[in-house]
Amino acid sequence: MKEFVVYTALRIALFLGSLALVLGIWWVVAGEVPVLWAVIIAFLLSGLGSLWLLNGPREAFAMRVQERAEKASQAFEEMKAKEDAD
Numbered sequence: 001m002k003e004f005v006v007y008t009a010l011r012i013a014l015f016l017g018s019l020a021l022v023l024g025i026w027w028v029v030a031g032e033v034p035v036l037w038a039v040i041i042a043f044l045l046s047g048l049g050s051l052w053l054l055n056g057p058r059e060a061f062a063m064r065v066q067e068r069a070e071k072a073s074q075a076f077e078e079m080k081a082k083e084d085a086d
Contacts, residue, residue, distance in 0.1 A: 003060045003061040003063075003064045004061055006060075007058060007060075007061045010050075010054050010057055011046070011050060014046045014050055014053065014054065015042060015043065017046075018042040018043075018045040018049065019038065019039065019042035019046075021045075022038045023038050023042075026038055
C-alpha cells in the first residue's frame with residue numbers, strides 16, 4: 001500500500017508542477033490563460049514526464065502488486081490442494 005501512496009502522490013505532484021509551469025509560461029507569453037488548454041497540456045507533459053521521472057516508484061509498485069498476486073495465487077492453490085485431499 002505504501003508504494004501505491006508514494007507513486008500516486010508523486011504523480012499528483014508532477015501534474016501540479018507541470019500545470020504551474022504551463023500556466024506561468026502561458027501567462028508570461030500571452031497575458032491570459034485558457035485554463036482548459038493549460039490543464040490538457042499539463043496532463044500530457046506530466047504523463048510523458050512520469051515515464052522517465054517516476055520509473056523507480058512505478059517499478060516498486062509493480063513489484064509489490066506482483067508479490068501480492070503470487071501470494072494470493074499460492075494460497076488459492078494450497079486451498080485447492082487441501083480440498084482435493086479431503
